[in-house]
Amino acid sequence: MSIPSRIAFLGGGNMAGALINGLLSQGLPADQLLVVDIHEPTRERWATQGLKTRPKPDVFLEGCDIWVLAVKPQQLHAVTQAIRPFLKPDTLVISIAAGISLSSLSNWLGETDQPFTNIIRAMPNTPALVNQGVTGLAAGSGVNQAHQALATQVLESVGQVVWVVNDAQIDAVTAVSGSGPAYVFRFLESLIAGGVEVGLSADEAKALAIATVQGAVALAANSQEPIHALRENVTSKGGTTAAALDVLQSEGFMETIVKAVQAAHIRAAELSDEFGQI
Structure with a gap:
């Protein structure tokens, strides 16, 4: 696999793990991946596979072009506030956290009068754990075709992808394929x-x-x-x-x-x- 980007995973649990393993199995070099997770055993597990790891967000994030938000929904606001200082205008953020809208994410990552809109909301499902998943994707207003192509490549590492026309339809994706x-x-x-x-x-x-x-x-x-x-x-x-x-x-x-x-x-x-x- 050739992805001309470094990818940071905020959270290294099951679904993030499915994506990481999918990317590695497609040939993405381990040193292009960063896992940020507070749990030491999780970091150790990924470090043994050659990934970079950090216990909390820091300047290492600035070297990553794609950030995958893979924490629990109730943790996501705190995580967005911790990563904001390292966000660049051209960073692509992909959220796989259920239940958080693009508008909320845009406001949390941006300023009051200038939301951050390079965001894609994704709803994968658990068959991704065996590379048989399907993921619904919805793009924020700042997402261009190159961003969409990158997101498709990342999520196709664990199965199929289906783009929907707006954020509201992700709730329908959740009801059909997520659940x-x-x-x-x-x-x-x-x-x-x-x-x-x-x-x-x-x-x-x-x-x-x-x-x-x-x-x-x-x-x-x-x-x-x-x-x-x-x-x-x-x-x-x-x-x-x-x-x-x-x-x-x-x-x-x-x-x-x-x-x-x-x-x-x-x-x-x-x-x-x-x-x-x-």
């Missing part, structure tokens, strides 16, 4: 439980359920047919699949999933308001 793995895991739990109920061992049911979901997703991703047609292809009139789908329909399965996504979307907006008001 989405949990919906799939709950479905898998239910499918496994069903398999055990009809006589399979837990291990057999788990293997079958995971392979089935993997195969169905791969088919959906590679087929030119719409999703509903793929479902219909499996469903013979009066057959086993039809019997199962009749139960899902009668229990409001699709409506429940839609309501779940709507609830996550509402909560994402609430968290944005809650964490962004400092």
Whole structure:
């Protein structure tokens, strides 16, 4: 990988770690990466891989062109105040902290009459830990095409990226793909439980359920047919699949999933308001 920039990670936890490992696996030299984290074991872990580390923000940040904010939302305001002295006009800031809007970040990093707008808000999801993530991205008003290309390259190291048109849509991304793995895991739990109920061992049911979901997703991703047609292809009139789908329909399965996504979307907006008001 050729990224003509040094990248600083403010926070070296799980999601930052996924990105760092993704970048390293793509060939980015370790000495182009800096991790700032207060926890010594975290710093030691990255230092053993050749990364530069610091216990708190300092002048080392000035040598980095891209800053990735990867701390908990409730910590982000304090972190932005600590890094402001080292911010340059052309620094690109990428936030992967959930629930903090571009406008809040712009105000925290800028001045009252001059917000800092070279900011991209990103919402990755946990499959990034195995390089199968998808990240929604929204750009601040100061972000140019070169910035967007850099952000795409960084986030594609752990999966796919989808650019959305504005910051508000990141809440929708959160509801679909950010929270989405949990919906799939709950479905898998239910499918496994069903398999055990009809006589399979837990291990057999788990293997079958995971392979089935993997195969169905791969088919959906590679087929030119719409999703509903793929479902219909499996469903013979009066057959086993039809019997199962009749139960899902009668229990409001699709409506429940839609309501779940709507609830996550509402909560994402609430968290944005809650964490962004400092």
